[in-house]
Amino acid sequence: MIRKVPVEELQPGMHVVKLSSEIWEHLPFLYSKPGVLQSRKQIERISADGYLHAFIQVDGPDESGATLDTLLTGPTQDAPPKPRVPFEQAMQVAEVVYSKAMHHAKRIIHDVKLGRKVDFEASVETVDAIVDSAIHNPDTLLCLSKLSDYDEYTYAHCINVAAISVVFGEYLGLPRDELVRLGLAGMMHDLGKTAVPARIINKRARLTESEFEEIKRHPEYGCDILARQQEVADDILEAVRDHHEKYNGSGYPERRTKKTIAPFARIISLADVYDALTSDRSYKDAILPNKALAIMYGMREQDFDPIEVQRFIKCLGIFPSGSLVRLNTGFYGVVYESNPALPLMPKIKIILDEDLHPIPAELVDLAAAQALGNRDLEILECADPAAYRLSLKPYLTRKG
Ligand SMILES: [Fe+2]
Structure with missing residues (x-):
């Protein structure tokens, strides 16, 4: 299986796997030259070059096989299956919901760029429909999130993160009003990027330290934009603020750890990484959903709470809908x-x-x-x- 390790834990003989150094703009310090590490000197050079992490292949069963199976059939308790609307019937509605949500995402991003107020009422209406779809049949949204075009990524990503977060929240048994606030936070989690210069957001080469520092401010920018404009529930603002915090305290902006990270943010972070990994971009191909989940499992205890990522994997399944x-x-x-x-x-x-x-x-x-x-x-x-x-x-x- 694949595991994400800090550079200081690298050892000669470890096999570095290339996922894509640009896969997450918030991970610009990922060492991703594939191959076996030959010596301590090489590792010292990697560290001196400022890299912080690498994905390595570790011994064990293939990431799509027994490991996940064992994990998923582990001790976590599940609620009994809920009655669902049949897929094809639910899909007819979900498609319309998804397409309207895409239009809405374009509108709010455009509005924020122009300094206008986010239409919160229309946002609640959009998320309400997403929550209905998740309750009727969550698989429809998971499938639709895998069918978006890469040239629409910015908008699709807002909707996919909202939809996947709501699906996971529904699986966890959150009440409806919380699902709506979670979906709103998911849809608006990256609004702060509109305040970061486009030349930094769109840069494909490795970011400089100061550019990365600027990117790291987007959660706070997003929080400020929303709080300045109108009355927004605290848990939504906290989720936007914390969506890049990590379980082990290596995230940003405040290096929060474990349960001090806002609960909605922990869900949104799982949905954010899953959607980024499984989406086509102009510079990379999508990773298969089951492989993406295996990679995320390899990020437990660093990026994610081990139990929470386990439950996320269990919610989506070994073969997620749309595979x-x-x-x-x-x-x-x-x-x-x-x-x-x-x-x-x-x-x-x-x-x-x-x-x-x-x-x-x-x-x-x-x-x-x-x-x-x-x-x-x-x-x-x-x-x-x-x-x-x-x-x-x-x-x-x-x-x-
Ligand atoms: Fe973000």
Whole structure:
């Protein structure tokens, strides 16, 4: 599996993995030259160059296999499954909700850039609809968050973070009014970036120390913008302020630790990193959802509370909704409903034969099939739709 380690813990012989040094703008000090570290001298040089972390491959089962399985079937307690609206029916509504939310995100970012007030009433209306969708069928939002185009990333990311946070909050059993405030905080978590010069936000090369210091101020800028404009609930402001704080105190702006980080911020931080990892950008390809979760598990005790990241993984599943999977029959399917109790057996829509030719979609509930004694069908692995130049959109939305 892959684990994020501080530079001072690097040892000769460790295998550095390249994810992308630009994957998170708030991690510009990530050493990501792939290969085995040869000597102490090399590690000293990495440290002297100002790098703070590296992702390394450590011994153990593959990140998409037994480790997560063991983790997910661990001791955390779950509420019994809730009644949901059937996926296809819920998706028809969720698509409209998502598309309206995208328009709203564009509007509020534009307004803030022009120094105008954020329309809070319309924001509450937008998030209210997201909360309804999460309650009716959370998988619809998880699928839609994986279908956005990279050229719309800035806006899609606001909505995806709001949606994923609300889905996780709903899984944790938060009451509706809290879900709405959590969604608002998720949607507005990065508004402060509008106050950071665009040349720094858009810079693709490594940031200088002073540029990074400026980026690190965006949570406070966001908090100030909202607080200055109108009466905003404290837990929303705290979430915006703390969304880059980390469990071990290495985050910013205040280097808060563990439970001193605002609870909404801890949820938003999980959603933020998951969406950043699994999104296509102009300079990097998306990481598969199950791999992204494995990487996040490797960030436990540093970026995330180990129990909280575990629960997040359990909420999304080993094969998160919207994943393309290859079956033992050679056919391919898309996951449209995860199964927290039996994470290896989600509901899937089989859409392609072994030669990647489309076939009439067949809906299969792997858990139900197994309960009926049909053990012939199982998921072998997640597949990358981009590798087959495949868009999953038509298979997951009403156009499918
Ligand atoms: Fe941020």
